[in-house]
Amino acid sequence: MAALRVAVCEDQEEERERLLAMLAACSVENVPTAFASGEELLAEYRPDQFDLLLMDIYMGDMTGIETVERVRQMGESVPVAFLTTSADYTWESRRLSALMYLEKPVKWEKLEETLKLARMKLDNRPTLVVYQGGEVENLPLEDILFLEQQGRQVCIVTRNSGTTTIYGKLSDLLPQLEGAPFFQTHKSYCVHLAQVVKVDEALRCFVMAGGKNVPIRRLLMGKAKRAWVDFLFAQTRGER
Template sequence: MDELQIALCEDQADEQAQLAGLIRSGIVPASVSLFGSGETFLEEYRPGRFDLVFMDIYMDGITGVETVRRIRQSDARLPIVFVTSSREYALDAYRLEVAKYIEKPVTQRAVDEALLLAREKREQQSIAVVILRGREYRLPVNRLICAEQKGHYLVLSYEGNRKEQVRGRLDELAPQLPAFPFLRCHKSYLANLDHVTGIDRELLLLHLREGGVAYIRREYLKKTVEAWEDWLFSQARKDR
């Protein structure tokens, strides 16, 4: 299995180095990206990039609690571990659905428990590693609603009204994603049928969750209708 992608956000250099060492020597192979503040983490963060975040609570600038609150605005599922010297923020951890609350000094056992939890979470959700214009991206495909071609860029729309713009083309992306439930309904649109709520055959539209739409090219209408009916049938079988 690929290494877990871990983010460690800690503003004290010595404690950052100590915790990074525990992660690298942990029970699950992991690659660690280091951040010295909540601000620098938020600049680099995007859905699907990390499997687990270790977040110090007491930091200069944006606190760990506020950083996680901002993450949760667009990502309710990312496993996050609060690392702190007190349990003062246990209620915040509960409200923000933090996976674990680790008190300092951090032990190898506590880190290993967090790594095992992250591995289990990753196995439960699908992450697609794709290459676009020579750059690697980790896309949480179960949260990806649709991809739209705009010039030389792709606009990726996720649950939670989160959008990400990356350089690339649908002709690159489409072959790297599962053929089902992803559907190329237009030269400029790739839709995830798991997030489609209906089809308008007259206006040539797929209605998407959270109010979005994907256009259907007329030549693709028959294929799109068949794929949508297949999806509905697959859901009916699951409900039996």
């Protein structure tokens, strides 16, 4: 089992070192990377780089909330635990689907619990099972931007700019997506609502994280918009 990749974003050096020391003592194997600001983390951030963000809220010019908003705009659903001295940002942390809300000084037991939850979330994340080259491949649903039928093939486009192409029908894959936030915009397209940035009504498409457009059938435009808005509200309420 691979170690949990943890980003520690804390502007106070003493607190940052304290967190790193506690992480080293946790029973959940982890590999931490420290950042002194949100700007520093974003400058180095790459899709699927971390399994958990430990994010201080009150930092310099860019707050932890603003930093995570930028991460979410990339289509990243990486678990986040906010670190703070007050409960002023409880609603914002729920809106950003925070895993935990840890009050400073962070206690070792709470940090250990957070790592266990992140490990469980990583191990139990749902996947799309496909067959490619005679072998089974499991694609994490959270990484998928959209699926597109192209002739006798289905292209599964992921947020790291990769594409998995298999022979088959989109309709045969849809049952695996039931219960997950996916919406079929057209007979040839199915999008991951968590990866949608906006709806472009003029072009009749969803604009996805990364900038790609996915067409929406004209008769489905209203239903597509409602599905996305409903998803966003559910996310705000902590249901997604």
